[in-house]
Amino acid sequence: MFAFCTFFGIIPSFKTNAQESANFCGTYYSIGDVAFIEAHIAGTYRNFSQRMAASGGTIEIPVQIHIACPSNDPVSCFPETAIDNAINVLNALYANVPMHFYECADRNYIYETAGVVNNNNLSEFTLCSPHDVAGVVNIYFVDKIFPNPPSTSTPLGYAPTTPQVGADRIFIARRTITDDIVLYPDLILVHEMAHFFGVYHTHGSGVPGATDELVNGSNCNIAGDEICDTPADPANMAFFVTHITDEYCEYPATLSPYCCDANGENYSPLSNNIMFAYYCVYGTFNAFTDGQYSRIWDGYYGFRSYLSDAGNLAMRDNWYDVGQEPNYTANDLLEWEDIWVSPDLWNCIDDPNCTEHQDPEYKASGGSNYLRVRITNRGCSPTPEGRKLHLYWTRARTGETWIYHWLHTPLNQTTNGHPLGHMITSNPSDPLQAIPLDIPPLNPEETIVITQPWQAPNPQWYDGDDGFSVGASPMLCFLARITGEIATSPSSIEGEENNIAVGYNVKASNNIVTRNCALTDLDPLNLNNTPRSIIIENINNQLTLTDVHLTDITRNTPNPFTNYGSIYLLLDEQLWNNWQASGGQSAGLTYTEYDRTLRVTDAQEATLYDIPFESGEQRQIAVRFELATASGKKPEILPAQTQHYSFYLWHSSTLPAEEEMLKGGGIFEVAIHPRPLDAISLTALPVACHPNPIQGNMPAQIQFTMLQSAPIRVDIYDINGKQISCITPSQTYQKGTHLLALNPQDLPLKSGMYFCRITTPQGYGGCKIAVAR
Numbered sequence: 001m002f003a004f005c006t007f008f009g010i011i012p013s014f015k016t017n018a019q020e021s022a023n024f025c026g027t028y029y030s031i032g033d034v035a036f037i038e039a040h041i042a043g044t045y046r047n048f049s050q051r052m053a054a055s056g057g058t059i060e061i062p063v064q065i066h067i068a069c070p071s072n073d074p075v076s077c078f079p080e081t082a083i084d085n086a087i088n089v090l091n092a093l094y095a096n097v098p099m100h101f102y103e104c105a106d107r108n109y110i111y112e113t114a115g116v117v118n119n120n121n122l123s124e125f126t127l128c129s130p131h132d133v134a135g136v137v138n139i140y141f142v143d144k145i146f147p148n149p150p151s152t153s154t155p156l157g158y159a160p161t162t163p164q165v166g167a168d169r170i171f172i173a174r175r176t177i178t179d180d181i182v183l184y185p186d187l188i189l190v191h192e193m194a195h196f197f198g199v200y201h202t203h204g205s206g207v208p209g210a211t212d213e214l215v216n217g218s219n220c221n222i223a224g225d226e227i228c229d230t231p232a233d234p235a236n237m238a239f240f241v242t243h244i245t246d247e248y249c250e251y252p253a254t255l256s257p258y259c260c261d262a263n264g265e266n267y268s269p270l271s272n273n274i275m276f277a278y279y280c281v282y283g284t285f286n287a288f289t290d291g292q293y294s295r296i297w298d299g300y301y302g303f304r305s306y307l308s309d310a311g312n313l314a315m316r317d318n319w320y321d322v323g324q325e326p327n328y329t330a331n332d333l334l335e336w337e338d339i340w341v342s343p344d345l346w347n348c349i350d351d352p353n354c355t356e357h358q359d360p361e362y363k364a365s366g367g368s369n370y371l372r373v374r375i376t377n378r379g380c381s382p383t384p385e386g387r388k389l390h391l392y393w394t395r396a397r398t399g400e401t402w403i404y405h406w407l408h409t410p411l412n413q414t415t416n417g418h419p420l421g422h423m424i425t426s427n428p429s430d431p432l433q434a435i436p437l438d439i440p441p442l443n444p445e446e447t448i449v450i451t452q453p454w455q456a457p458n459p460q461w462y463d464g465d466d467g468f469s470v471g472a473s474p475m476l477c478f479l480a481r482i483t484g485e486i487a488t489s490p491s492s493i494e495g496e497e498n499n500i501a502v503g504y505n506v507k508a509s510n511n512i513v514t515r516n517c518a519l520t521d522l523d524p525l526n527l528n529n530t531p532r533s534i535i536i537e538n539i540n541n542q543l544t545l546t547d548v549h550l551t552d553i554t555r556n557t558p559n560p561f562t563n564y565g566s567i568y569l570l571l572d573e574q575l576w577n578n579w580q581a582s583g584g585q586s587a588g589l590t591y592t593e594y595d596r597t598l599r600v601t602d603a604q605e606a607t608l609y610d611i612p613f614e615s616g617e618q619r620q621i622a623v624r625f626e627l628a629t630a631s632g633k634k635p636e637i638l639p640a641q642t643q644h645y646s647f648y649l650w651h652s653s654t655l656p657a658e659e660e661m662l663k664g665g666g667i668f669e670v671a672i673h674p675r676p677l678d679a680i681s682l683t684a685l686p687v688a689c690h691p692n693p694i695q696g697n698m699p700a701q702i703q704f705t706m707l708q709s710a711p712i713r714v715d716i717y718d719i720n721g722k723q724i725s726c727i728t729p730s731q732t733y734q735k736g737t738h739l740l741a742l743n744p745q746d747l748p749l750k751s752g753m754y755f756c757r758i759t760t761p762q763g764y765g766g767c768k769i770a771v772a773r
């Protein structure tokens with residue numbers, strides 16, 4: 001048999017170098033891959049008519065073709081004619097399954113890419129993640145596939161063998177790594193597509209050169225390729241290389257002297273099977289057996305039946321998430337990226353069209369904030385009618401559980417009946433009755449932003465109620481989820497119907513996103529002094545001893561936060577008492593002069609040990625960041641650029657069920673600017689308090705300078721950010737310097753350090769007030 005003599009019209013190869021090593025298939029099966037495939041393939045062999053009857057007809061498979069070219073020159077790209085031919089050959093052969101492949105969108109050209117590294121997720125991720133279409137087979141026609149580990153043998157194609165929902169790929173190379181052009185994508189595509197549906201090489205799932213299948217066929221259904229009409233094949237590489245260098249590519253009917261199996265019998269493999277481990281363009285490796293067709297059919301129904309081009313509505317968990325799941329980090333596939341700062345979910349205080357997140361503000365007048373959600377169709381076809389958007393908020397915790405913490409129920413409110421969570425898109429008269437928002441049909445890659453007015457909770461609900469007494473700015477967590485997808489859609493993995501925790505859902509599906517934020521920024525003048533609080537809750541149905549941890553999860557920052565400032569934990573009264581009563585053990589923390597306040601001495605991890613929590617008990621804890629070191633000194637050197645820090649507040653106990661819940665919120669973020677915020681604001685609007693300190697009941701006043709005529713508001717806070725009083729003079733103040741007398745009832749009753757802030761339409765000003773009673 002000579003080259004080019006094939007019934008399905010392989011395009012002649014341009015291969016000219018007979019010294020070239022074998023061009024092989026780079027598909028590799030891990031133990032986990034094999035376990036997955038075997039668990040999902042029924043292994044019931046049927047002939048063609050039986051398959052037709054069982055499936056009800058031809059299986060339609062959507063594909064998206066990507067053509068990755070090493071330069072901007074179209075000559076460097078895989079030629080369209082070769083791709084056309086490959087699709088035609090694929091459909092001619094797979095009609096026997098019966099299966100039909102169609103391109104669900106235009107071919108996607110990617111220029112200036114070096115190729116892809118075989119079986120290297122990171123390389124694949126870099127090339128493919130911006131381009132993958134969810135729910136379809138993404139076929140990448142690349143320039144080269146680099147062997148991994150490096151070798152002179154060239155993989156010309158490979159297919160990740162188990163589902164990567166949203167990232168189902170096949171790779172086909174145009175050139176070897178020694179630059180020989182080897183255009184036979186039809187052979188490679190037909191072969192790799194069979195891997196994609198669970199068909200092994202004829203020798204089996206292991207490396208070539210040996211097989212555990214016996215020549216007599218007695219173990220044919222559990223050994224080798226686990227298919228009985230493909231006889232045992234040792235896939236002897238030495239034999240193959242000898243023959244291809246002779247430009248013959250004929251697998252002999254009898255492999256003598258390459259004997260023998262465990263019984264001493266000579267192998268007698270098929271000489272034309274397309275699942276031989278090497279691509280053999282000069283031979284007639286062009287046929288599947290009926291057993292292989294049946295296994296493709298079984299593979300589709302076993303683990304690939306989610307393939308569909310019915311659109312895919314996606315939101316991103318973080319800025320690096322490209323809309324597919326799981327959303328690996330850009331640098332490390334073993335890590336997840338942050339999931340509490342979705343760029344596709346944000347709040348606007350006043351302007352319903354704002355494009356940057358603003359921490360929500362409680363409006364005593366009953367006015368609205370606006371929650372905004374950006375949704376993109378990452379699929380191959382328009383999305384149908386009937387998709388819905390649901391929105392929620394909850395008081396941030398060290399572990400929100402779905403769905404309990406996101407609804408206003410008698411179990412999820414303060415003792416005074418104030419909600420600790422709420423469905424935003426709900427009927428106000430019946431908080432448990434969801435009124436989701438409609439998502440209109442979107443074309444592929446089309447994006448929509450949906451805006452929903454909502455009323456932020458009153459921060460004072462969470463101060464004093466239930467023994468909460470840290471007086472801090474409460475942290476909220478938003479959640480948006482899309483429903484209405486078909487059950488197997490990439491957008492439908494999560495769901496309360498499956499009782500899966502939110503943390504898992506957020507990571508494993510692109511139809512659910514969250515964002516953590518402070519409810520209100522009580523004191524923007526002294527941002528670093530504003531504590532923000534979250535709830536710790538024992539969600540177990542028994543008393544637990546709980547450890548509370550603050551862990552530095554800051555990335556990519558040259559200097560730790562403690563080079564510039566201090567971190568304090570503030571415990572509510574009951575939490576403090578419970579901790580003290582159980583021994584008051586801690587690590588990385590030290591007592592301070594302030595009530596129920598500890599300073600962090602080990603910012604990598606600070607821990608409070610063995611705090612008893614009754615079942616369902618909720619306690620409040622706050623974190624305060626201060627731009628002053630432990631000795632009270634302001635840092636002399638500030639970073640040249642703004643530095644962002646993240647700290648994770650979480651809890652643990654000895655109960656194993658807790659682990660899943662720890663994937664919830666509790667993230668505290670703080671930034672250090674080259675110039676302190678208070679310095680910027682103070683120079684913008686000069687304010688001074690007289691006298692200072694205020695002693696006894698002496699009259700006090702605030703001196704301030706207006707840049708323009710305007711009304712003002714004066715707020716006084718304690719050192720924890722808790723508001724003491726709010727003064728709103730009826731008069732408008734002209735440009736210039738003024739004195740405002742403070743009434744005794746506006747002043748703090750207790751001695752201590754307080755902050756005064758004046759707010760005008762032009763900006764803020766502030767000063768410290770020391771009170772000595």
Ligand SMILES: [Zn+2]
Nearest residue numbers: 025027201277
């Ligand atoms: Zn292969």
